[in-house]
Amino acid sequence: MKFRSMYLLLSAVTLTVTIIGCSSSDGGSSDNANCDELAGIHILPLAPVYIGAEITLNATPSDNVVYHWTGPLGWEAYNGGLPGINTSATVTGEAKIKHSGWYYLQASVEGCEDRIDSVYVDVKLNQGVPTCSLIDNKATFNTNVTLGNQTFYGSYYNANGVGGGYEVTANSSNGDMYLYFPSYWQTHPLADGIYYTTDDNSSNIDTVDRVYLWDVNGNISWHATAGYPVYVSHVAGKIRIAFCSIPFSGSFNGNPYTATINCQITQP
Incomplete structure (x- = not known):
């Protein structure tokens, strides 16, 4: 009887450990997938920006990520976090030199460490050359x-x-x-x-x-x-x-x- 009691006790302990292990594994699998996806979020390459043009920033799309954008002159925008939400953010429809500077993206998923990325926007003057024949000075x-x-x-x-x-x-x-x-x-x-x-x-x-x-x-x-x-x-x-x-x-x-x-x- 003594050995039978010990066998039942060990069986109960083993069963308890097994149940706890399954619960932890199931919850962590989903979190890790979202965190892995978050690690791949970044600001997409930006074409040269000239005075008078629109400035729109774009990031890697994801239905699970909340995008928080900040930049010069106190500019700020939020988007993402729901399926179908656009992951771009328009800074201005008419760029000026004052819009030049660093822009930051803070990408977030609940339960994961935030992903930070940045891009420098250099607003340039429009370019051209005179169309007439000129004599110097x-x-x-x-x-x-x-x-x-x-x-x-x-x-x-x-x-x-x-x-x-x-x-x-x-x-x-x-x-x-x-x-x-x-x-x-x-x-x-x-x-x-x-x-x-x-x-x-x-x-x-x-x-x-x-x-x-x-x-x-x-x-x-x-x-x-x-x-x-x-x-x-x-x-x-x-x-x-x-x-x-x-x-x-x-x-x-x-x-x-x-x-x-x-x-x-x-x-x-």
């Missing part, structure tokens, strides 16, 4: 008043120009040309790309792809019409600024004048 005028062209003998680049912006001045014997870029370019190298003429000489970071352009020639102060492209590039490490057929307006002694100007200026 010369401005040609097509105007309704007798006026000579300007041949520039020097140009100067001042990071602390008028209105706190980045200023370029080109000098000639019969007048000077002035270009004012927003103050953003005081602390950043003037980037290659297309800038657009503006009537506004403020230094708003939203308008870093703008340039205020005016010229003095023949005792007339000429101001560029807003909305025309000015092309900035670098040649052998020197800044080159060029534009084609930009309309200018001016007045002298109360008389209005108009001109169309082509110009190219290269840093000495």
Whole structure:
């Protein structure tokens, strides 16, 4: 009887261990599968972003994952966690330089360690080249008043120009040309790309792809019409600024004048 009692006791213990083991194995299998899936979540490659374009971030899709996005300017978005939920997040429909920076994804599944990924978004100026034939360091005028062209003998680049912006001045014997870029370019190298003429000489970071352009020639102060492209590039490490057929307006002694100007200026 003594041996029979010990056999029954051991059998009971064995049975108890077996039941506990099965329960643990069944629960862990599902958790491990979700955690393994979470480990593969990452931000998908992003095409180059240019000013004015949409910024949309995408991640590896999963029905089980909650996606938490954060980025510059306090941007934040949540999505995912339910079947059919889109795993992309739109930052803006109109990219500006201020949207450049690091964006982070925190992917979560209950019971698993969060997955963190990041991507740097570098918003660039739109690119292009002038479409007219230009002579270096010369401005040609097509105007309704007798006026000579300007041949520039020097140009100067001042990071602390008028209105706190980045200023370029080109000098000639019969007048000077002035270009004012927003103050953003005081602390950043003037980037290659297309800038657009503006009537506004403020230094708003939203308008870093703008340039205020005016010229003095023949005792007339000429101001560029807003909305025309000015092309900035670098040649052998020197800044080159060029534009084609930009309309200018001016007045002298109360008389209005108009001109169309082509110009190219290269840093000495």
